[in-house]
Amino acid sequence: MRIGVLALQGAVAEHIRLIEQAGAEGIAVKKTEQLDELDGIILPGGESTTIGKLMRLYGFNEALQQFSAAGKPIFGTCAGMILLAHEIVSGEEAHLDLMDMKVARNAFGRQRESFETSLPIKGIEVPVQAVFIRAPLIESVGPEVEILATHEGQIVAARQGHLLAASFHPELTDDCRMHRYFLEMAK
Numbered sequence: 346m347r348i349g350v351l352a353l354q355g356a357v358a359e360h361i362r363l364i365e366q367a368g369a370e371g372i373a374v375k376k377t378e379q380l381d382e383l384d385g386i387i388l389p390g391g392e393s394t395t396i397g398k399l400m401r402l403y404g405f406n407e408a409l410q411q412f413s414a415a416g417k418p419i420f421g422t423c424a425g426m427i428l429l430a431h432e433i434v435s436g437e438e439a440h441l442d443l444m445d446m447k448v449a450r451n452a453f454g455r456q457r458e459s460f461e462t463s464l465p466i467k468g469i470e471v472p473v474q475a476v477f478i479r480a481p482l483i484e485s486v487g488p489e490v491e492i493l494a495t496h497e498g499q500i501v502a503a504r505q506g507h508l509l510a511a512s513f514h515p516e517l518t519d520d521c522r523m524h525r526y527f528l529e530m531a532k
């Protein structure tokens with residue numbers, strides 16, 4: 346199985362490492378043509394405005410929308426989750442507009458810019474160690490979206506069919522279970 350990581354900006358190498366640990370081939374994706382050879386793609390954390398601009402510039406918006414329309418799975422982590430969302434609370438324009446959820450950027454405030462916590466996730470047996478860095482939150486979800494995890498009552502992971510979103514950075518640990526979960530979606 347071949348899983349891409351959108352490599353325009355952000356935590357690319359870390360995701361590739363965990364994809365390989367989970368048993369698939371990880372590929373850094375810089376050109377839309379590469380999407381044809383993939384079984385799924387991860388949109389990494391970074392800065393969503395920067396990644397969004399580069400996505401538009403290199404034609405990734407349409408290409409990823411087609412990728413999704415073909416039923417191929419997409420996993421957005423942190424900034425990547427913002428890119429998937431239908432709506433951004435600040436009123437910024439949506440990017441890929443694929444997942445029926447409303448997200449708030451930098452939602453934990455300055456006091457808690459980054460933190461780690463043990464997080465129970467639906468579909469994964471033992472809680473994962475979740476690293477949050479200037480993380481977004483999912484404020485609300487549509488009827489097709491399943492909530493997979495909450496932290497202090499706030500939604501931090503969700504799934505809509507072949508689309509997966511997480512506020513945190515599973516690639517910054519040595520635990521590849523979130524990646525394995527995503528690989529199962531790509532089978």
Ligand SMILES: NC(=O)CC[C@H](N)C(=O)O
Pocket residue numbers: 389390391392393394422423424425427450451478479480481
């Ligand atoms: N670690 C991250 O990906 C942070 C996301 C970033 N704060 C944004 O709004 O795009």
